[in-house]
Amino acid sequence: MTIITDERCTEFCRPGHPERPERIRLTTQKLRSQTELTLKWTSPASVEEASLLRAHSAEHLARLQEPQDFDLDTPYFPEIATFARASVGAALTALKLARAGEPTFSLMRPPGHHATRTRAMGFCYLNNIAIAALEALATGTRQVAVFDFDVHHGNGTEAILLNQTGAVFFSIHQYPCYPGTGLRNLGNNCFNYPVPPETPRLEYRHILSDALQHLQTFKPDVVAVSAGFDCYAHDPLAQETLLPEDFYWMGQSLRGLGVPVFSLLEGGYSNDLPELVLAYLKGIDGK
Ligand SMILES: [Zn+2]
Numbered sequence: 001m002t003i004i005t006d007e008r009c010t011e012f013c014r015p016g017h018p019e020r021p022e023r024i025r026l027t028t029q030k031l032r033s034q035t036e037l038t039l040k041w042t043s044p045a046s047v048e049e050a051s052l053l054r055a056h057s058a059e060h061l062a063r064l065q066e067p068q069d070f071d072l073d074t075p076y077f078p079e080i081a082t083f084a085r086a087s088v089g090a091a092l093t094a095l096k097l098a099r100a101g102e103p104t105f106s107l108m109r110p111p112g113h114h115a116t117r118t119r120a121m122g123f124c125y126l127n128n129i130a131i132a133a134l135e136a137l138a139t140g141t142r143q144v145a146v147f148d149f150d151v152h153h154g155n156g157t158e159a160i161l162l163n164q165t166g167a168v169f170f171s172i173h174q175y176p177c178y179p180g181t182g183l184r185n186l187g188n189n190c191f192n193y194p195v196p197p198e199t200p201r202l203e204y205r206h207i208l209s210d211a212l213q214h215l216q217t218f219k220p221d222v223v224a225v226s227a228g229f230d231c232y233a234h235d236p237l238a239q240e241t242l243l244p245e246d247f248y249w250m251g252q253s254l255r256g257l258g259v260p261v262f263s264l265l266e267g268g269y270s271n272d273l274p275e276l277v278l279a280y281l282k283g284i285d286g287k
Contacts, residue, residue: 030274044089150228153182229268251283
């Protein structure tokens with residue numbers, strides 16, 4: 001199991017914002033101090049412009065350089081374009097390692113699944129997972145599946161991958177909740193599983209399980225996971241019910257697919273994030 005991270009991803013913050021550097025700092029500490037998993041650590045690769053432009057417009061890339069907030073949730077930071085690119089670099093490194101048979105987790109920020117082709121939103125600037133999925137297709141993968149278990153709908157990933165040959169997208173998310181999309185399936189390849197707030201955890205697991213079975217019918221060569229830990233019972237930004245053992249189960253279920261899997265950190269805002277990530281990684285690793 002390889003963890004991809006980089007100190008750059010803790011170098012920007014706005015006081016009081018839930019998407020904060022401690023998420024990564026504390027998770028890194030937890031993973032470095034635990035002894036149950038044997039982890040390798042690596043840094044993100046650099047990113048070619050062409051990889052970004054498969055998912056985003058040139059105007060969007062230029063906008064990231066302009067010192068003006070994108071919306072109330074999504075502040076401008078000096079060098080945010082550089083930080084966002086590092087997060088993309090980690091996603092591409094994760095893809096590469098997964099294809100070589102190495103399970104991988106990108107422990108980076110900013111997250112990406114709300115960023116659309118033309119817009120930064122919901123704490124996201126560049127859509128890491130969509131860029132990685134399109135990179136996979138451009139470099140020989142026949143079928144890539146994106147599995148998004150963040151509690152919020154992966155609207156940006158959906159918008160970018162909609163009707164993309166070779167890609168399928170699955171999002172399991174609380175509805176109603178931010179960003180208000182994801183109630184129905186879209187196009188021929190985007191499948192949404194809206195879950196009411198406070199759905200009992202075993203029922204939630206059942207829905208995740210249904211989505212995974214559906215995903216398997218597409219026989220993906222690689223599965224890219226938008227791993228958001230905000231469906232946790234004590235997350236401050238949503239009202240779902242999952243416990244650490246459910247993230248372990250999630251990891252185990254993904255491992256059980258028997259195809260290369262890589263995961264990128266999306267949301268997860270409770271102070272228990274480190275424990276949730278560790279539980280998930282244990283499941284992926286088969287411990
Ligand atoms: Zn989220």
